[in-house]
Amino acid sequence: MFNDLKVSFFLACKSIQRGNKGTSILTVLIISLIFVNLIFFPSVVEGVEETLIRQSIEHVCGNVVIEPKDDQRYIDNADSIEKKINKLPGVVGTSSRYMTGATFFYNNKLKSGSVHSIDPSDEEVVTKFHSGLIAGEYLGKENTNEILLGIDITGKEDEVTGDSDLGGVQVGDKIDVTFSNGIIRKYRVKGIFDISSININRYAFITEKEMESVLGVENQASEILVKLSQRGTEEEYRTNFVELGISEDVKTWEEKTAGKIGSLVNSFSLLTVISTVISLIMAVVVIFIIIYINTVNKKRQIGILKAIGIEQNVIINSYVIQVLFYCFCGIAVGLLLFGIITSYLSVNPIRFPLGYVEPMVEQVLILQNIISLIVFSLIAGFIPAWRTANENILKAIWG
Amino acid sequence: MITITNLTRTYVMGTVHVHALKGISLKINKGEFISIMGASGSGKSTLLHQLGLLDIPTQGEILIDGKDVSKLSEKERSLFRLTQLGYVFQEYAIISELTALENVYLPMLMTGRKKQDCINTGIDILNKVGLGDRLDHLQHELSGGQQQRVAVARALVNKPKILFADEPCANLDSSSSRQILELFKKLNKELKQTIVMVTHEDWHMEYSDRVIHLKDGLI
Numbered sequence: 101m102f103n104d105l106k107v108s109f110f111l112a113c114k115s116i117q118r119g120n121k122g123t124s125i126l127t128v129l130i131i132s133l134i135f136v137n138l139i140f141f142p143s144v145v146e147g148v149e150e151t152l153i154r155q156s157i158e159h160v161c162g163n164v165v166i167e168p169k170d171d172q173r174y175i176d177n178a179d180s181i182e183k184k185i186n187k188l189p190g191v192v193g194t195s196s197r198y199m200t201g202a203t204f205f206y207n208n209k210l211k212s213g214s215v216h217s218i219d220p221s222d223e224e225v226v227t228k229f230h231s232g233l234i235a236g237e238y239l240g241k242e243n244t245n246e247i248l249l250g251i252d253i254t255g256k257e258d259e260v261t262g263d264s265d266l267g268g269v270q271v272g273d274k275i276d277v278t279f280s281n282g283i284i285r286k287y288r289v290k291g292i293f294d295i296s297s298i299n300i301n302r303y304a305f306i307t308e309k310e311m312e313s314v315l316g317v318e319n320q321a322s323e324i325l326v327k328l329s330q331r332g333t334e335e336e337y338r339t340n341f342v343e344l345g346i347s348e349d350v351k352t353w354e355e356k357t358a359g360k361i362g363s364l365v366n367s368f369s370l371l372t373v374i375s376t377v378i379s380l381i382m383a384v385v386v387i388f389i390i391i392y393i394n395t396v397n398k399k400r401q402i403g404i405l406k407a408i409g410i411e412q413n414v415i416i417n418s419y420v421i422q423v424l425f426y427c428f429c430g431i432a433v434g435l436l437l438f439g440i441i442t443s444y445l446s447v448n449p450i451r452f453p454l455g456y457v458e459p460m461v462e463q464v465l466i467l468q469n470i471i472s473l474i475v476f477s478l479i480a481g482f483i484p485a486w487r488t489a490n491e492n493i494l495k496a497i498w499g
Numbered sequence: 500m501i502t503i504t505n506l507t508r509t510y511v512m513g514t515v516h517v518h519a520l521k522g523i524s525l526k527i528n529k530g531e532f533i534s535i536m537g538a539s540g541s542g543k544s545t546l547l548h549q550l551g552l553l554d555i556p557t558q559g560e561i562l563i564d565g566k567d568v569s570k571l572s573e574k575e576r577s578l579f580r581l582t583q584l585g586y587v588f589q590e591y592a593i594i595s596e597l598t599a600l601e602n603v604y605l606p607m608l609m610t611g612r613k614k615q616d617c618i619n620t621g622i623d624i625l626n627k628v629g630l631g632d633r634l635d636h637l638q639h640e641l642s643g644g645q646q647q648r649v650a651v652a653r654a655l656v657n658k659p660k661i662l663f664a665d666e667p668c669a670n671l672d673s674s675s676s677r678q679i680l681e682l683f684k685k686l687n688k689e690l691k692q693t694i695v696m697v698t699h700e701d702w703h704m705e706y707s708d709r710v711i712h713l714k715d716g717l718i
């Protein structure tokens with residue numbers, strides 16, 4: 101058995117060593133491309149998922165959101181709740197917000213959206229939308245007559261977008277805002293932000309102080325965002341919050357996005373399966389053809405090997421070993437190529453409508469694909485080798 | 500050494516039956532050098548294929564060293580060919596991806612011997628057939644006669660009980676042919692090697708001990 105393998109190995113080595121180098125290189129290259137194809141798409145999908153999650157956490161809801169109980173409009177005693185939460189280890193910060201509907205007017209143009217209030221310094225700790233400012237400045241705590249607008253509200257001056265925005269409001273312009281409770285106020289645009297992320301560009305932000313005066317409330321909140329130092333610990337904190345006596349509705353980012361990310365990713369996963377299956381079929385076909393041509397060309401040699409007493413299995417295995425060799429080389433080159441592609445994309449991420457995405461490489465995924473590629477290649481190589489080696493000796497030699 | 504009784508081989512091609520061997524009985528003794536002669540199509544190659552376990556007879560019995568080889572499984576036939584028989588084909592039949600030396604020692608490697616022993620034996624044999632200076636040559640770097648001598652060396656590496664050769668000189672000029680035949684003669688005389696050779700050149704006969712004439716599948 102061991103000796104048989106030794107002979108198979110001997111034949112395989114000589115065949116690789118003395119065979120056509122061009123064919124070998126081409127084979128390795130094709131396998132490497134198939135391998136890249138196999139892992140690239142899933143890793144982009146993974147990257148999209150990661151980006152969506154990160155954006156939800158960074159821009160929309162933090163790791164955990166506290167919301168009013170079902171029958172209530174606001175969370176009461178927001179300050180004391182925030183204080184309690186902030187004392188917990190692992191909590192990076194909290195930010196309480198009010199939210200209300202509003203209509204924006206500028207230059208005879210009208211746009212409805214929603215206004216959120218923030219404590220500017222708290223907000224900076226919890227979310228990252230301040231980093232998306234493309235003009236002007238961030239809010240100060242005491243600003244009462246200034247507002248930050250998302251790019252979807254302001255619109256761009258040089259872009260004709262019809263009635264879907266205010267048609268190019270600039271920093272320093274004054275706009276009128278009608279809140280849902282009927283109060284109308286004039287604000288100076290202090291900053292404009294553009295975050296390529298879901299929904300945020302449709303928001304406007306004013307200070308908490310200003311919002312409380314508009315709504316006529318105090319020490320309440322529509323939501324409190326909580327940022328944690330580590331993702332994945334949300335559930336623990338939910339129980340911690342209950343233990344602290346917080347009876348409000350506590351939602352993790354997962355619940356808050358209500359499976360939207362999950363269902364998006366699921367619809368991708370069908371595509372992933374399809375692309376994986378196609379890649380594997382390609383691998384099978386390519387390797388089958390290569391080994392088939394190879395064995396057909398060497399039919400006579402295979403016959404002679406059998407005639408001089410080399411066992412059929414030894415001959416088949418020598419081809420299987422060659423396939424393994426090409427497969428390993430192809431995977432190695434594929435990993436190298438993939439490494440080059442991903443390191444390029446991490447510097448120049450792909451711009452999706454939802455933001456920049458870089459492929460995420462999961463080791464399990466790579467391992468899985470290495471194994472399936474090897475298994476499929478072995479089968480694809482074995483069949484033609486077996487067919488040829490199984491032929492009658494005289495037929496193989498004399499056709 | 501070899502006892503053949505009533506050996507037939509019929510090829511079935513659709514509705515046509517070609518009777519290549521029509522019941523041959525024959526005894527070959529140990530140490531003999533036998534020539535099989537006959538017209539083209541008389542069944543010489545077919546006979547040799549049956550004896551060399553490359554084909555399965557339609558009927559009849561072949562005993563080699565008292566062993567009924569028709570009872571062997573495919574695997575056992577392969578092992579029998581490897582360890583007991585040597586076969587030289589009419590066309591040069593050496594493996595193109597292997598050097599002369601590798602070609603020669605491959606069957607020995609297959610028997611499980613240490614590689615270095617195989618290499619040493621291979622070199623010895625190649626020296627004997629006069630190719631000591633062509634060890635690392637590949638097929639396309641060898642002449643026809645040299646290739647045929649490599650094939651002979653390969654057939655001998657496992658010290659076979661019987662050496663079969665099917666028109667080993669058919670593609671060679673007369674001086675190369677002479678070299679091969681001299682080699683056979685020497686092996687037969689010095690090592691008592693049993694040899695069964697197919698040929699259709701009359702002058703080859705003088706090298707062998709006995710000539711068997713085949714005509715239309717009969718002796």
Ligand SMILES: Nc1ncnc2c1ncn2[C@@H]1O[C@H](COP(=O)(O)OP(=O)(O)OP(=O)(O)O)[C@@H](O)[C@H]1O
Pocket residue numbers: 510511512517518519537538539540541542543544545546699
């Ligand atoms: N695979 C085959 N299928 C059908 N008929 C065959 C096959 N092999 C040989 N024959 C027939 O069997 C007969 C004997 O063939 P064989 O090859 O043994 O002749 P030979 O004596 O070796 O001839 P040559 O001197 O030309 O080599 C021929 O009539 C040939 O046509």
Ligand SMILES: [Mg+2]
Pocket residue numbers: 543544545665
């Ligand atoms: Mg013949």
